[in-house]
Amino acid sequence: SQTIHQWPATLVQPVGSPLSLECTVEGTSNPNLYWYRQAAGRGLQLLFYSVGIGQISSEVPQNLSASRPQDRQFILSSKKLLLSDSGFYLCAWALGTSREKLFFGSGTQLSVL
Amino acid sequence: TQLLEQSPQFLSIQEGENLTVYCNSSSVFSSLQWYRQEPGEGPVLLVTVVTGGEVKKLKRLTFQFGDARKDSSLHITAAQPGDTGLYLCAGVNTNAGKSTFGDGTTLTVKP
Numbered sequence: 187s188q189t190i191h192q193w194p195a196t197l198v199q200p201v202g203s204p205l206s207l208e209c210t211v212e213g214t215s216n217p218n219l220y221w222y223r224q225a226a227g228r229g230l231q232l233l234f235y236s237v238g239i240g241q242i243s244s245e246v247p248q249n250l251s252a253s254r255p256q257d258r259q260f261i262l263s264s265k266k267l268l269l270s271d272s273g274f275y276l277c278a279w280a281l282g283t284s285r286e287k288l289f290f291g292s293g294t295q296l297s298v299l
Numbered sequence: 300t301q302l303l304e305q306s307p308q309f310l311s312i313q314e315g316e317n318l319t320v321y322c323n324s325s326s327v328f329s330s331l332q333w334y335r336q337e338p339g340e341g342p343v344l345l346v347t348v349v350t351g352g353e354v355k356k357l358k359r360l361t362f363q364f365g366d367a368r369k370d371s372s373l374h375i376t377a378a379q380p381g382d383t384g385l386y387l388c389a390g391v392n393t394n395a396g397k398s399t400f401g402d403g404t405t406l407t408v409k410p
Contacts, residue, residue: 192341229387229401229402229403230342230387230400231400232397232398276341285397286329286332286398287344288342288398290343291341292341293341295339
C-alpha cells in the first residue's frame with residue numbers, strides 16, 4: 187500500500203532563517219506531488235505541483251521554492267523566511283486517471299517568529 | 300480562477316441532529332471530492348463524485364453532485380461527536396490536473 191511521510195511535524199524558525207521541508211512517498215511510482223499551505227481552519231492553497239523528476243510548477247509568486255530530486259521525494263525550501271510564511275504545510279500525492287484523488291501527509295506546522 | 304464556496308462556514312449541533320453543508324461554484328468540474336480534516340492532521344478523502352446528479356452514500360453520509368456539475372452537498376444523518384472536523388470540498392478539471400479547494404465547513408457535534 188502507498189504511504190506518504192512528511193517531516194517535521196512542528197517547526198519554529200526565526201525570520202530570515204532558511205527552510206527545508208521534506209516529503210516522501212512509498213508504494214507508488216511517478217506520482218503527481220503537491221505542496222499546499224493552509225491557514226487555520228481554512229481551505230488549502232496550492233503552492234507547487236510536480237508531474238515528474240525536476241518538473242516543478244509554481245502556482246503563486248512567493249518566498250518559497252520546491253524541488254523534486256527523486257521520483258518520490260518532494261522538498262519545499264526557502265532561503266529567508268518571512269513572518270507571512272507561517273502556516274500549516276501539507277504534502278500530497280495524487281491517484282487516478284485525472285489525478286483527482288489526493289492523499290495527504292500529516293502536515294508541518296510552521297511558525298516564523 | 301475557479302472558486303468553490305462552502306456554506307455554512309461554521310456549524311455547531313447536538314448529537315443526533317441532521318445537517319447539510321454545501322459547496323457551490325459558477326464553474327463546471329469534471330469531478331468533485333469531499334475531504335474531512337481533524338486538527339493537526341492532513342485531510343482524508345471521503346468520496347469522489349463524477350456524474351451530474353450522482354448520489355453516493357457512506358454510512359450516515361450522503362453526497363450529491365449537482366446536475367450541472369457545479370455544486371455539491373453533504374448530508375449527515377444523526378450526527379455523532381466523531382463527525383466533528385473540517386469538511387472540505389475540492390473540484391478538479393481534467394485538463395488542469397489540479398484540485399481547487401473551498402474554504403471548508405467547521406462542524407462541531409456536541410454530545
